[in-house]
Each structure stands twice: as C-alpha cells, then as structure tokens.
Amino acid sequence: MLLLAPAPPATGEPPPEPEPPAAQEPERPEETPGPREPEPAGDGGTPAGTAFGAFLGSGPEGILRSGRFQEWLNGPEMTVGHTYLPGDRWVNIEGRPEFLRPWAEWRRGAPERMFVLNVPMLERSEERVPDRAVARSLSAGARGAHDQRFRTLAERLVSLGLSDTVIVLGWEMNGTTYTHRCGPDPEAWKEYWRRIVTVMRSVPGQEFRFDFAPNRGTDAIPWTECYPGDDVVDIIGMDSYDQPPGNTFAEHVEQPLGLRDHVEFAAARGKPISYPEWGLFRNGDNPEYMLGMLEWIAEHQPIYHTISDYCPHGVWWCGRNPRSAEVFRSVLGTGEPMGVPGGAVGETVGETIEEAVGETIGAAVGKTDTGGVSGETGAE
Template identity: 65%
Template sequence: MPHRGRWLAGACVGTVAAALLATGGALATPPREDSGGDDGSEVAVGAYLHYGSPGVDRMQELSRWLGGAELRAGHTYLPGDTWSNIEGAPDSLRSWARWRNARADRLFVLNVPMLEGNEAGVPDRQVAELLRSGAQGEYDHHFRRLARRLVALGVPDTVIVLGWEMNGFNYTHRCRPDPESWKRYWRRIVGAMRSVEGEQFRFDFAPNRGGDAIAWTKCYPGDDVVDVIGMDSYDQPPGHTFEEQVTQPYGLQQQVDFAKAHGKQISYPEWGLFRNGDNPQYMRDMLAWIDEQEPLYHSITDYCPHGVWQCSQNPRSARVFREFLSHR
C-alpha cells in the first residue's frame, strides 16, 4: 500500500489541537499499572499519527477527540534508510517505551524493515541478491542489536510488524524476486531477535490485501516464526465495494480463514480511506468488520488522504469513526 513518505506524515494535518504535550529527558520505566493485562478479551485500538515523539503526544489528543476512548495500540515505524535506524537508533523509541510502560494493557506495535534502502527503488535482481544474503545470516547482527535495544528500553513484548506489505511491488524487502530466500531470511531475523535474553516479541506477518505482486500465502514463512496474521487494507481497488474487499482472492475473508487454519490471531496494522475519497460507508463497514473479527489490534493510518482526525478532507468519515469509538 502507499509507502507514501511516512516519515513526513503530518504535512496534511488539518484540525489537530495545537497544544501537544512535550516529551523529553532520560527514560525512566515506571512500574506498569495493574489494569488486567493483554488477555485478548478486548481489541486494542490505535492510530498511526507520526513516526517520532509527536506521534506519542498526539495519542492523548486523539483520545480526547474520541470522547476519552482509550487507545491501547501505539504504532510507529523504523525508517528503512540505513541499518543504524533499523537497529533502533531513533530517539523517539524512548518516548514510545514510556508510553507503553504507563499501562500494562497497552501494545507497542513497531514496523521493522528487513533491508536498508527500503524505499530506494532497488531492482528485482538486486533485491533477490540481498534476500539471499539475508537468508545466509549476513544481517543477523542488525536485528540482534534492535532486539537488545528494545529489551533495554523496557519493551521486550513489542509486536514486530516485520517486512510489511511484502507481497507488493515497491519495498526493497518485497518477496516476489525470491520467495524462498525471503522466507528463510524472515526465519533468520526471528531467530536472531529471539536469541536475545528477556525478549517476548510477537511477530506480525502483514501483507497488502489482495494478490498484488505475488500471492501473500507464497511468502508465509511458517507457524513457528509467526504469531499474528495481519493485513494492510485501504479503500481502493482491487475491491471497488467493501464486499469485494472481503471476498476477493487473498482478501479480508481469506486472511481470517488462513489465520484460523494456522491457529493465529489477526491484526490490521494499516487501514483507512484512499482512492474513493471521503467514504463514510466504507468506514462503517470496516469498523463493523473489525468489531466482528476481534483482531489483536487495529491501527488507522491517520494522515491525508487516509485519515479522519489529522486530515480535514474526510469530515463524513470522521464523524462515523468518532461516533463508533466514542460509544465504546
């Protein structure tokens, strides 16, 4: 789905409240409140608001806009430009760790690229070579460093959305150039991160909805290295109606069925409006679908053109989203 310069998200900000809370200072991990924990009984709601510390600040503002609805899923991305960033260099991870540790029932969801230069337009032949190198263990040390950093920050239970949208055409960590090497590389990464003492990571396999460049089932690396079956799904073809988005090959229903067959929870790390503009019926249908399927978490992409809070161009959909969640 739209790889869209995530790191500049917020350029389309519409009607966000001006006074956001300031963050800073050294990380201090307080005791987690005893609020029942993540027992799977309630869907964790989240939104992608900004990749850095402003995203943490805006969580509270969005909650207020939703009438106090609790946002339990904090979602961000590691930049895929350099290995140092994939290793967890961004200082904003400290802010996200503080947010996660403020309540025991929160989830920290982190999208992790599998290769540097992830949006650099790398050709298929080179991608295949990189995947083969990864499958042979050349990049294991980068992911061990990331795992150690997350454990040290007090977020050893991070949900890792690894190599997201691997069935697409764009990202360097795409699967199509060499699916077998891609799967072996995923397994190497999971093994490297699980080798770090104290880790409790969950790994989320999250393709685009639909067939895209390759059937996402051909990229599935195995039940022993996947904990959650996610799907990124926006209001765009293939699937001109929501019913088609559900029933299309490799669509929403197939995700649910596949996860059930493999004994996995589901998630929706990215979803929102796109090609069909302000579409309140899509918003109703997607929220009803999520409500029925009870995923581990879902996270709306909240910047233009996808969003409903930071983007003022979708007022009818914003009302639907706000009313649905504020009534919870």
C-alpha cells in the same frame, strides 16, 4: 504507507552484501513464547479483546497527537502505539535509542499498552532497488549477513523495556513498494524472515510477537507464497485501504486473498489477526467503507488495529473526510459532532449514517474475480 523518513535518491544497485562467517547459525532460545490470549470482553465501542490506536507520526509528535486524538474521540482509551523504524540505512533499522526512547516512556505509562513497531528487512527501503539486487540482498540475509543488526535491535528493545513489542516485520511484502518485497525470491525471503525471528528470539528477556502483514489481495505475488511458517509467525495481519477506485467493501471481503481469505487462513493456523494499517484512500470520504471496516473488525476481533490517520487516509488529523470521521466516532467514541483539524465539521451521526451510508451495511455479498494490482491494494 510511506515511512515518512528522508532518504537519498536511488543511485543504482546497492553495494555487495557482506558475507556472514561460514556455517554460522543464530542461537536458538530454549522456549519461544506464543501469542497472548485476548483480554476478556469489556464495555465500550471497541470490540472485546481488540486493542486499537492510530498512526499519527513516527516520532514523539505521534505520541503527542495521540492524546489530542483521544480527546476528539472521547471514548475508550487507545492502547496501541504504532510507529515505523526508518528504512533508509541500517543504522536506523537497528533502532536508534533516541528514536525508541519516547515510545518506551509511553509504553511504561500503563500496563495494558501495546507497542507496535514496523521493522524493514533491508535498507534503502523505498528507493526502487531493482529486483535482481533485491534477490541478492534477500539471499545474503538468509545466509546470516544481517544477524548482528537484528540482534542489536532486539537487545535495544529489551533494554528500553520494550521486550513485548509487536514487530511487523517486512510488511506489505507481496507488493512492489519496498526493498524487502518477496517477489524477487520468495524462498530466500521466507528463509531470511525465519532467520531474523530466530536471532531476535535468542535475546534474553524478549517476549516479541511477530506479525506477518501483507497487502490485501494478490498484488504482485500471492501473499500465501511468502508465508514463512507457523513457528515464526505469532499474528497474521493485513493492510487494507479503500482502493482501487470504485471498489465496494464487499469486494474487499470477497476478492481473492482479501479480507475473508485472510481471516480463514489465520483461523486454520490458530493465529490471531490484526490490521496494522487501514484507512480511506482512492474513493475519498467514504462512510460506507468506514462502517464496513469497523463492523468487520467488531465481528472478527483482531488482536489490534491501527488506522493511518494522515491524509488521505484518516479521520482526525486529516480534515478531508468529515462524514467518515463521524462514523468512526459513532462506533469507537461518543459520536457527538465535533470539528477536525483543517476546519472540516461533520454532520450529525444520524444524518451521516442515514444519508451517506444508507439503511444498512450488511454482510458482504457476491464474489469478484478482481484481485489486487501492485500499488492498488495496500498503503501508499
């Protein structure tokens, strides 16, 4: 997905990366908190142990819209607040207090709330930086060039009361969209991730959880080749949108490095899963995908999930998908027909599921050899 933050046009390769002091190693904490256990099963439409939310904007507008989304849903409380640090310049990746403060106030509003923050690993995040320049930047980061930047971010999060933030670091690294992509130098990328996590965990008072979240599928590089190690990953996530065109949800499940491989990879390591980004895309208003994804979530109980609720992906703020919106509300809310912004009004839940979805969305069957293609398996 796009960070929705302005960035100047690309002007060629970035300036040389600063060299870190020789033999400098990040301070390591004595004890690193592990991932938390899911809460006991509860009532309502959301799966037991699964927190959920929606991305509705990066700043305070996202918080305000979440209240309106909650009213529309009219179901269990959304307890996940999700935003993205702008990746245009380092000063923003360090986490400006004025950007983080509204989210800190939201987090303090209820003890069960979870703050999820996507953190770019390199500046000029969406400026199509050439691979050779990316490789140099990853190597510099692995040597410690940016230790202080991530220490500053960690200190600011702790000071604002966001010490238990879920940090989605360097997301969709197996694709080509972001400067923090893994493909140009996987070994340097993994070492850089490890260094960032070690630096941020060294800050007193932190309880961060680090979420490794690739695109679904193989994309530009198999995401398993980017995995940095169990000791520096707390959650194994996946961004999964309804694409490429014509794909069924069963193909999303069974494709190489798809949803099933993701669940099995995490289970083999004793890690909880998440879906930080998911939603509609290339196949338009697709209630079959919507119900398939919600049933998958209910079956596999991620620690959290957040739908991307802007066009073309969403069900509330985006008014293009009324049939999928009704399915979403039938599973996670009351299911009563209600209009959505933009003037679209859905059918009744029964009509939606019977006519658009069919008799049932069962377990995914069949196996496809079609893997992900760069730009076709993850977010925009």
